[in-house]
Amino acid sequence: MSLDVAVSIAVEPPSAAPYGSRLPDVFSGLYDFFSQEGGKLVEMTWAQHSFHESRRWSATKMIDAIDLDKLSEADKQFIWNAGRAELTTKPGADRLTRLADKECRDWQDRDPDLAAVMQSCGTWSRYWNEEEAHHEAVFNRLSNLLGLDQISNDTFIEFRKVFPDDDMLRTLFLLAVSEITAAVNYGSCARRAEDPGLSALFKQVAADEIQHMRYFLAFARGLVDSKQYKAKDAFAVAYFFLRENGDLVGSLREKIEQRDSHVNWWDHLEVSGIEDLENLNRKQQLIFSALYHVTDIKVDSSEQVERKWMELVGC
Numbered sequence: 001m002s003l004d005v006a007v008s009i010a011v012e013p014p015s016a017a018p019y020g021s022r023l024p025d026v027f028s029g030l031y032d033f034f035s036q037e038g039g040k041l042v043e044m045t046w047a048q049h050s051f052h053e054s055r056r057w058s059a060t061k062m063i064d065a066i067d068l069d070k071l072s073e074a075d076k077q078f079i080w081n082a083g084r085a086e087l088t089t090k091p092g093a094d095r096l097t098r099l100a101d102k103e104c105r106d107w108q109d110r111d112p113d114l115a116a117v118m119q120s121c122g123t124w125s126r127y128w129n130e131e132e133a134h135h136e137a138v139f140n141r142l143s144n145l146l147g148l149d150q151i152s153n154d155t156f157i158e159f160r161k162v163f164p165d166d167d168m169l170r171t172l173f174l175l176a177v178s179e180i181t182a183a184v185n186y187g188s189c190a191r192r193a194e195d196p197g198l199s200a201l202f203k204q205v206a207a208d209e210i211q212h213m214r215y216f217l218a219f220a221r222g223l224v225d226s227k228q229y230k231a232k233d234a235f236a237v238a239y240f241f242l243r244e245n246g247d248l249v250g251s252l253r254e255k256i257e258q259r260d261s262h263v264n265w266w267d268h269l270e271v272s273g274i275e276d277l278e279n280l281n282r283k284q285q286l287i288f289s290a291l292y293h294v295t296d297i298k299v300d301s302s303e304q305v306e307r308k309w310m311e312l313v314g315c
């Protein structure tokens with residue numbers, strides 16, 4: 001799936017089609033599925049599993065299709081950086097598994113349909129973790145084959161630090177934005193890579209990241225549909241990224257936050273041409289679409305996001 005095709009799918013409204021008629025795809029309309037259609041977690045799990053299985057690919061075969069001698073310095077730099085960035089996805093997925101299960105149990109008596117949405121998210125986190133394992137393995141293996149600076153055991157362990165916990169809607173929206181950042185960066189590398197094997201790998205990983213984003217938005221929408229979570233929290237996270245000199249600008253920011261709690265390598269990219277204006281615009285547009293997908297509120301500028309956020313918090 002090309003990034004553009006994936007992006008157009010990402011902005012489709014949630015579908016209320018019955019489960020039986022669906023092709024393998026991201027399962028949307030989650031809260032309605034449980035609260036109005038009498039949906040069962042075992043059906044949800046099959047939908048997740050069949051979609052995961054339909055999208056599997058081989059890291060070994062992808063590497064075999066790349067002509068290492070044809071790679072440019074820019075390609076190599078991005079492969080090296082991507083390997084580091086992908087190391088931080090496992091703690092993110094481990095944390096999501098734990099947090100979703102905790103939230104599921106907290107809601108079970110008060111709102112069992114929301115508890116089922118949470119459990120769907122925790123269950124899907126195993127597929128997310130496995131798919132991110134492909135990304136981490138493929139880029140770090142390529143780095144080693146290219147003779148690039150190896151990751152020390154201390155660095156590896158440092159990058160496995162788990163993110164601090166936060167509200168679940170904020171967490172899901174933040175994860176969706178991280179996937180947007182990754183997808184746009186990989187899509188950009190796919191377009192500029194001259195080796196067809198490397199370009200295909202970047203396209204494949206970008207498509208995975210878009211699919212992850214769609215899952216995070218589907219879960220976030222389920223939380224908002226339950227009315228137990230408020231749209232303002234998705235807007236708060238969007239504003240955090242979109243504000244002037246905010247996190248979306250990545251490593252180009254004047255001042256990068258120093259944290260001891262966890263590592264976000266997308267903050268540290270040392271690759272020219274990835275964080276250019278075109279990519280920044282693409283990321284912004286995807287965040288606006290993501291807000292619409294989760295909240296039904298349309299915005300098309302950072303200023304509108306800020307204004308709407310203020311309005312939602314009652315300022």
Ligand SMILES: [Fe+2]
Nearest residue numbers: 086089132135
């Ligand atoms: Fe990834």
Ligand SMILES: [Fe+2]
Nearest residue numbers: 179208209212
């Ligand atoms: Fe991802």
